[in-house]
Amino acid sequence: MNRVLTFSAAAVVAAAGVAAVRAQQPAGAAAAGNVGVLHVRSNVSMVVGPDGENGAVSIGDEGVLVVDTMKTASAPKLLATIRGLSSRAILWIVNTSSHPEHAGGNATIAPAGRLISTGNSRGGNAASIYAFQNAMMRLNGSDKSNDAVAPEGWPTDSFFVKQKDMSFNGEAVQLLHVPNASTDGDTIVFFRRSDVIAAGDIFTPQQYPIIDLQEGGSINGYIAGLNYLLELTVPELNEEGGTMVIPGHGHLCDEADVGDYRDMVTIVRDRVQDAIKKKMTLEQVKAAKLTFDYDGVYATPEYTGDMFVERIYRSLTQPAKPAVK
Numbered sequence: 274m275n276r277v278l279t280f281s282a283a284a285v286v287a288a289a290g291v292a293a294v295r296a297q298q299p300a301g302a303a304a305a306g307n308v309g310v311l312h313v314r315s316n317v318s319m320v321v322g323p324d325g326e327n328g329a330v331s332i333g334d335e336g337v338l339v340v341d342t343m344k345t346a347s348a349p350k351l352l353a354t355i356r357g358l359s360s361r362a363i364l365w366i367v368n369t370s371s372h373p374e375h376a377g378g379n380a381t382i383a384p385a386g387r388l389i390s391t392g393n394s395r396g397g398n399a400a401s402i403y404a405f406q407n408a409m410m411r412l413n414g415s416d417k418s419n420d421a422v423a424p425e426g427w428p429t430d431s432f433f434v435k436q437k438d439m440s441f442n443g444e445a446v447q448l449l450h451v452p453n454a455s456t457d458g459d460t461i462v463f464f465r466r467s468d469v470i471a472a473g474d475i476f477t478p479q480q481y482p483i484i485d486l487q488e489g490g491s492i493n494g495y496i497a498g499l500n501y502l503l504e505l506t507v508p509e510l511n512e513e514g515g516t517m518v519i520p521g522h523g524h525l526c527d528e529a530d531v532g533d534y535r536d537m538v539t540i541v542r543d544r545v546q547d548a549i550k551k552k553m554t555l556e557q558v559k560a561a562k563l564t565f566d567y568d569g570v571y572a573t574p575e576y577t578g579d580m581f582v583e584r585i586y587r588s589l590t591q592p593a594k595p596a597v598k
Contacts, residue, residue, distance in 0.1 A: 307350060307354075308320055308351050313329075314467045315444070315464075316467060319519045320343075320351060322344065323347055324347065326341070326343050326344060326521070327521055328375070329341070329469070330355060331444075332358055332359045332361070332442070335442050337364065338365040338366075341369055341376070341473070342368070342378030342379050342383075342426075343378045345378055345381070348377065348380075348381035348382055351378060351382065352378075352385055365401055365402075365439075366379060366402040366403065367402075367403045367460065368408055369460045369461065370521075371456070371458055372420060372456070373420060376426070379427075379428075380425035384399050386401075402427070402429050402430065403431070403448060405448075405459070406432065406458070407457050407458035408428070408456070409427075412428055434450070436449050436450070443466065444465055445466065448460050448462055451498040453489050453491045454474075454475045454494045454498035455482065455490050455495060456489055457488060459473055459498065461473055468507075469516070469519065470518045472520050472521060475499065477520055477523055478520055478523040478524065479520075479524065479571075480522065480572075481571045482495050486588060492584070492585045492588040493542075493589075499534065499535040499538065502518070502531050503528060503532060506518060506527070512528060512529040513527060515527060516528060541567065541582070541585065544563040545582055545586055546589055555586050555587075558582060559583065562578070565578070
């Protein structure tokens with residue numbers, strides 16, 4: 274009996290802790306046009322831009338690592354926010370994708386750092402910028418894309434394998450490629466000692482997934498990415514707490530939130546897939562309102578259930594875009 278009571282009390286404490294963290298979401302500051310900050314755990318904090326784009330910072334004795342630099346217009350506010358947290362050099366930037374809301378501010382944030390990559394021809398004092406090779410090629414214009422940024426914001430370091438390991442501020446940091454999810458250049462960043470993951474756009478709990486078909490994204494790759502994220506996360510008690518997940522957009526989450534989102538995406542994918550097997554046209558699939566029971570939670574004026582269904586339909590019926598070489 275005592276064991277049951279002890280476990281139940283611990284579960285209540287864990288759930289209350291998660292609720293308290295969620296209650297501190299920095300939405301107010303972001304909504305006011307500023308960059309909000311939420312300390313997550315250990316060295317890692319979540320940052321939220323004026324347009325709801327999320328990033329992360331690791332701040333410690335070695336310096337600052339920034340995950341995603343937000344839109345170009347938001348970057349000066351992000352830099353000011355970082356400087357309010359630490360005066361140490363920004364040594365590393367990691368872009369989780371090439372999309373403007375995650376890499377548009379590279380040219381503003383990078384010069385505030387100190388160059389540590391010996392192969393960088395840019396010279397001067399600047400942070401090194403990491404991205405998966407496909408994202409790097411879009412950012413520097415090697416692959417034609419609207420995501421290209423100024424030369425000062427080009428990635429200086431890239432990787433093409435599944436996993437890139439580094440050590441920073443006393444903990445292992447893993448850059449993990451997720452193929453053909455939101456794009457074909459997605460990276461998630463795992464701060465192992467802090468037990469915090471910056472997931473980028475492979476997880477956006479406040480809206481339906483943005484699947485960029487032109488940049489190699491796919492619905493099946495997206496679901497595989499969510500399943501991979503679930504493999505990395507470990508809950509504390511009663512599926513609450515444990516590994517914290519910073520999404521590309523939306524509130525701070527844990528494994529249970531990722532699982533709920535994965536289930537929703539999978540169910541909608543299966544509905545569309547079944548409709549395709551029945552030879553339904555895209556117009557007929559949209560008319561069937563296959564996201565009706567989820568629209569109240571995930572649909573937005575900018576990205577409706579019909580838009581999400583269309584991307585799933587095209588992802589399942591059109592040939593996949595070849596990977597960038």
